[in-house]
Amino acid sequence: MNLEEIKEKTVTLCAQIFESSGVDTDLLEYVDFVDDLGMDSITFITLIVEIEAAFDITVPDDLLLIENFKNMDDVIGVVFDQLSESV
Amino acid sequence: MGRVALIGENSVEYIDILITIWNNGDCAVLIDCNIPPVTAVEMMLEAQVSKCYIQQKYYDKISDSISKSISLISxxxxxxxxxxLPVDIYNKFQENYSKDEAIVIYSSGTTGKSKGIVLSHFAINTNADSIIDYMQLTKDDCIYIVKNIAHSSSITGELLVALKTKTPIVIAPVVVPPRVIIRNIETYQVTQICINPTILKMLLEECRRKSCLLYPLRNIYVHGAKTHDKLGENARNFFTNSNIYFEYGLTEAGPRVTSQKVNNSSNLSVGKPILGVDVIIVDDLGNVVGANTKGIIHVKTPSVYSNYVCGDKKLPSLYSDWLNTGDIGYLDDLGELYIIGRKDTMINLCAHKIYPIEVEKQILAHSKINECVVTMVTFQGEDVLCCLYISNEDIQKDIKSVLSNVLMKYEIPKIFVRTDIIPKTRNGKVSLIDVNEVILRELKGV
Known part of the structure; x- marks a missing residue:
């Protein structure tokens, strides 16, 4: 899976998770999930569960912090790194 | 004696500082580390704390906005x-039954507005003793704090219980996916967990995916919010090796009020009053009502709170000096308590009393609906009963006819809005303010 495919899949996934915040999908890559969308602990856990299932990866314990998943680039970066390591 | 704030994640250091605050004769103001820094500072000012112990990673976020009257210690x-939890922490803990302030807990209700609730040492220790009475811990037991420790149920129902009975307790990060909780349960051979319905749902989904039954777990205590019948039944049907007990409480009561003591798969009550606690149901005029009659839950407990930090926001008691919980419920013939919902979330529509939870129960009986919230929204000057629901399918077309068989016409929501996530507060309770916003956005076509 290349970076563009990861990005596309991640945007779709995040759009679903943050649907209730009313954010436009086109703006997702420019917002801060915590400050702008109010990501709380439950939403964060949901995000982790969904990306692990969607990409068949396991996010390492030391990365399981909200500050590591504050925006789209963070999420894509973690997914990309984990997929690269599993190859 | 003064008030000292404590902000941090669940950790041995956090518990060590908490006990130090108590041993110094001070009161610990427990502020959830996940709340915005500005709100944390407001809480500290309201509680008039003199100093604040704060975990290093949160220090910078708060130091800019904090008043000079509060000294920050990272x-x-x-x-x-x-x-x-290491042995020296157990040895450091001293039992205290004085009426001095022990903790201030900021509890968030469905309105999202936090209230600083003061509980004495006597309150939390007597409540912990009653919890120990029904938990019946043995030398083989191990507790795991899965929720944030800054909540009254974690402090009284788990930490104090472990400290008093010298039961091993696992301290771990709480904002983790369910697979980490499952791993910790297996690693530490955890036998007791206390969780809210949101965590129960996540654990159930993960365990189903992995066909994992959480073998070491003896007891799962569920409290913190109303557990929908469907979730309760599914969990009991799946976790056949563990007892699932539903409980009821509120921070103002220490917090625990009732607990199931027998794992009865057909009973989705919240059990009977725990040792030393009494529960009655009264009507709007303060008359005690009989079995199976809905009314306002009033509680008499030695663990009642001392006061609120800011102003008198107590709900007036409708029966003598008993604590008015503001919750609607009923006692059955056996004295088991059932929760219907909050008095302030009861909807009065065209002179009809509608209990959202009763409506939600019927909607959730529909096999294609995973989660739902019923609320009243004012749109274009008209009060409209609405339902926000999670489902893989749009069920608008057939749900109303299904509901017409089990609900009164006025109880059937006029508008159904499908969503992927039901907005919750940081404590896992449904945030009605956000739910109403989502529905209004849909109605306005935004």
Whole structure:
């Protein structure tokens, strides 16, 4: 899976998770999930569960912090790194 | 005696500082580390704290906005993801039954507005003793704090219980996916967990995916919010090796009020009053009502709170000096308590009393609906009963006819809005303010 495919899949996934915040999908890559969308602990856990299932990866314990998943680039970066390591 | 704030993640250091605050004769103001810094500072000012112990990683976020009247003391959390509470912490703990302030807990209700609730040492220790009475812990037991420790149920129902009975307790990060909770349960052979319905749902989904039954777990205590019947039944049907007990409480009551003591798969009550606690149901005029009649739950407990930090926001008691919980419920013939919902969330529509939870129960009986919230929204000057629901399918077309068989016409929501996530507060309770916003956005076509 290349970076563009990861990005596309991640945007779709995040759009679903943050649907209730009313954010436009086109703006997702420019917002801060915590400050702008109010990501709380439950939403964060949901995000982790969904990306692990969607990409068949396991996010390492030391990365399981909200500050590591504050925006789209963070999420894509973690997914990309984990997929690269599993190859 | 003064008030000292404590902000940090679940850690051995956090518990060590908490006990130090108590041993110094001070009161600990427990502020959830996940709340915005500005709100944390407001809480500290409201509680008139003199100093604040804060985990290093949160220090910078708060130091800019804090008043000079509060001295900030940062502490490091050991870089260890999970561990058992060490013996020296147990030895440091001193039982205290004085009426002095022990903790201030900021509880968030469905309105999202936090209230600083003061509980004495006597309140939390007597409540912990009653919890120990029904938990019946043995030398083989191990407790795991899965929720944030800054909540009254974690402090009284888990930490104090463990400290008093010398039961091993696992301290670990709480904002983790369910697979980490499952791993910790297996690693530490955890036998007791206390969780809210949101965590129960996540654990159930993960365990189903992995066909994992959480073998070491003896007891799962569920409290913190109303557990929908469907979730309760599914959990009991799946976790056949563990007892699932539903409980009821509120911070103002220490917090625990009732607990199931027998794992009865057909009973989705919240059990009977725990040792030393009494529950009655009264009507709007303060008359005690009989079995199976809905009314306002009133509680008499030695663990009642002392006061609120800011102003008198107590709900007036409708029966003598008993604590008015503001919750609607009923006692059955056996004295088991059932929760219907909050008095302030009861909807009065065209002179009809509608209990959202009763409506939600019927909607959730529909096999294609995973989760739902019923609320009243004012749109274009008209009060409209609405339902926000999670489902893989749009069920608008057939749900109303299904509901017409089990609900009164006025109880059937006029508008159904499908969503992927039901907005919750940081404590896992449904945030009605956000739910109403989502529905209004849909109605306005935004």
């Amino acid at each position: 502490y490091e959390k050991e870089n260890c993801s999970d561990r058992l």
